Amino acid sequence: xxxxxxxxxxxxxxxxxxxxxxxxxxxxxxxxxxxxxxxxxxxxxxxxxxxxxxxxxxxxxxxxxxxxxxxxxxxxxxxxxxxxxxxxxxxxxxxxxxxxxxxxxxxxxxxxxxxxxxxxxxxxxxxxxxxxxxxxxxxxxxxxxxxxxxxxxxxxxxxxxxxxxxxxxxxxxxxxxxxxxxxxxxxxxxxxxxxxxxxxxxxxxxxxxxxxxxxxxxxxxxxxxxxxxxxxxxxxxxxxxxxxxxxxxxxxxxxxxxxxxxxxxxxxxxxxxxx
Amino acid sequence: xxxxxxxxxxxxxxxxxxxxxxxxxxxxxxxxxxxxxxxxxxxxxxxxxxxxxxxxxxxxxxxxxxxxxxxxxxxxxxxxxxxxxxxxxxxxxxxxxxxxxxxxxxxxxxxxxxxxxxxxxxxxxxxxxxxxxxxxxxxxxxxxxxxxxxxxxxxxxxxxxxxxxxxxxxxxxxxxxxxxxxxxxxxxxxxxxxxxxxxxxxxxxxxxxxxxxxxxxxxxxxxxxxxxxxxxxxxxxxxxxxxxxxxxxxxxxxxxxxxxxxxxxxxxxxxxxxx
Numbered sequence: 001x002x003x004x005x006x007x008x009x010x011x012x013x014x015x016x017x018x019x020x021x022x023x024x025x026x027x028x029x030x031x032x033x034x035x036x037x038x039x040x041x042x043x044x045x046x047x048x049x050x051x052x053x054x055x056x057x058x059x060x061x062x063x064x065x066x067x068x069x070x071x072x073x074x075x076x077x078x079x080x081x082x083x084x085x086x087x088x089x090x091x092x093x094x095x096x097x098x099x100x101x102x103x104x105x106x107x108x109x110x111x112x113x114x115x116x117x118x119x120x121x122x123x124x125x126x127x128x129x130x131x132x133x134x135x136x137x138x139x140x141x142x143x144x145x146x147x148x149x150x151x152x153x154x155x156x157x158x159x160x161x162x163x164x165x166x167x168x169x170x171x172x173x174x175x176x177x178x179x180x181x182x183x184x185x186x187x188x189x190x191x192x193x194x195x196x197x198x199x200x201x202x203x204x205x206x207x208x209x210x211x212x213x214x215x216x217x218x219x220x221x222x223x224x225x226x227x228x229x230x231x232x233x234x235x236x237x238x239x240x241x242x243x244x245x246x247x248x249x250x251x252x253x254x255x256x257x258x259x260x261x262x263x264x265x266x267x268x269x270x271x272x273x274x275x
Numbered sequence: 276x277x278x279x280x281x282x283x284x285x286x287x288x289x290x291x292x293x294x295x296x297x298x299x300x301x302x303x304x305x306x307x308x309x310x311x312x313x314x315x316x317x318x319x320x321x322x323x324x325x326x327x328x329x330x331x332x333x334x335x336x337x338x339x340x341x342x343x344x345x346x347x348x349x350x351x352x353x354x355x356x357x358x359x360x361x362x363x364x365x366x367x368x369x370x371x372x373x374x375x376x377x378x379x380x381x382x383x384x385x386x387x388x389x390x391x392x393x394x395x396x397x398x399x400x401x402x403x404x405x406x407x408x409x410x411x412x413x414x415x416x417x418x419x420x421x422x423x424x425x426x427x428x429x430x431x432x433x434x435x436x437x438x439x440x441x442x443x444x445x446x447x448x449x450x451x452x453x454x455x456x457x458x459x460x461x462x463x464x465x466x467x468x469x470x471x472x473x474x475x476x477x478x479x480x481x482x483x484x485x486x487x488x489x490x491x492x493x494x495x496x497x498x499x500x501x502x503x504x505x506x507x508x509x510x511x512x513x514x515x516x517x518x519x520x521x522x523x524x525x526x527x528x529x530x531x532x533x534x535x536x537x538x539x540x541x542x543x544x545x546x547x548x549x550x
Binding site: 042045049 | 278279280281282290292312313314315316318319320323324345346348483484486514515516517518519521522523524525
């Protein structure tokens with residue numbers, strides 16, 4: 001019996017086989033491959049289904065896809081408290097090379113939601129990403145940390161969740177279910193839109209859309225596309241509700257298909273270097 | 276210890292991560308089931324942390340996605356959901372048997388995962404033990420007394436109830452909720468008795484997160500009768516915790532409890548043979 005999952009391969013990769021990924025092979029190749037960079041923390045779990053749907057859509061369009069978990073996230077090795085931003089960037093580079101090696105395609109584009117988008121932009125030069133598409137990326141780390149801190153404090157006092165509010169000391173050094181080490185906190189706090197790479201498409205579904213939010217990215221306004229309805233990223237009442245968006249999947253797939261640039265198939269030497 | 280990613284099952288449609296320590300070939304295998312629609316990592320990575328802790332003790336484990344949940348696809352068979360659950364669980368046990376030699380298993384499930392573990396444990400003699408977290412529960416007379424009596428004599432509650440303006444959401448019943456109708460209480464009682472008769476060890480862990488229908492440690496016996504006093508049954512009510520164990524310390528305590536129960540009932544030295 002053959003199912004669509006036949007084309008999906010779960011595996012561990014990286015020098016020490018610490019990273020988990022699922023490779024979606026494409027029956028035909030469009031000369032490019034897509035790396036899906038997951039957001040961190042609870043956003044990753046909420047977006048899991050959507051990332052899988054996007055991977056299916058891209059693979060059906062002839063674009064091989066790799067979804068992966070950074071160290072300390074998802075099924076990858078490491079504990080949640082060990083996640084570090086610099087390690088996430090190097091994991092993204094490793095994943096991009098793994099995708100090249102598996103697909104035989106050198107031209108890798110990346111997609112990321114929230115911190116996954118910021119990660120794709122930060123890793124783009126080192127990972128030699130040909131293009132980046134982002135969805136509500138985090139461009140102001142300081143404000144993002146303040147939001148997560150406020151949500152964490154509200155969560156511990158939420159009497160719809162707990163019979164009684166929980167003491168602050170029990171809820172410290174964590175954001176919405178995940179341990180956060182001080183180093184990661186500081187790294188995210190310092191995030192700013194000072195990346196070398198500019199996304200070719202930004203999908204904006206923040207509840208309060210503002211052109212000012214994306215100004216730091218120095219993007220052409222025509223490259224910013226509004227998605228409705230707004231995504232409840234920071235709604236505590238929906239902390240455990242999956243984030244799904246068919247319009248997002250359609251928009252990203254259409255954009256990635258349309259992106260054209262010289263295609264360079266990998267030669268054996270490059271393939272060998274990536275293995 | 277190493278973790279390996281597998282695509283397996285009768286239609287090669289299931290995705291799972293097996294933790295395979297260097298255990299004796301007759302070890303009991305521990306299988307962690309999906310909680311609702313959350314993929315195999317579990318709420319806030321609970322299943323990852325739990326399986327790795329158990330691997331370190333020498334237990335082979337598998338966390339996997341049921342058909343159409345997470346990364347698993349459909350089997351393509353014409354089956355009811357219950358039939359799929361049984362067949363998927365059988366595939367999961369087959370995988371651990373092939374790779375770790377397990378012939379007896381412990382199922383661990385939270386919420387709908389507990390219901391699925393219950394369904395399998397009722398009918399499969401390979402199940403040596405089960406951990407039901409926030410599984411079946413019913414409002415009892417004791418529950419109603421504990422729930423309503425304090426409210427009856429609380430004037431503030433009466434005032435709030437009388438003056439509350441219902442929102443449109445409340446009036447319409449809020450967002451749609453898709454639930455599987457629970458088994459009748461009498462059926463669950465008989466099921467538990469049958470499991471105990473077959474020698475299955477049970478561990479019930481209920482949280483304060485389900486306090487709208489379960490609110491005291493006495494309620495285990497109120498719901499299911501004297502079978503809850505059987506030496507093969509362990510019950511624990513964690514009143515202060517929420518349904519998905521969002522706080523890091525709560526998850527650690529939960530895993531401590533599961534670990535202690537497992538080591539007591541299925542010591543690794545002779546795992547697979549109930550103590």
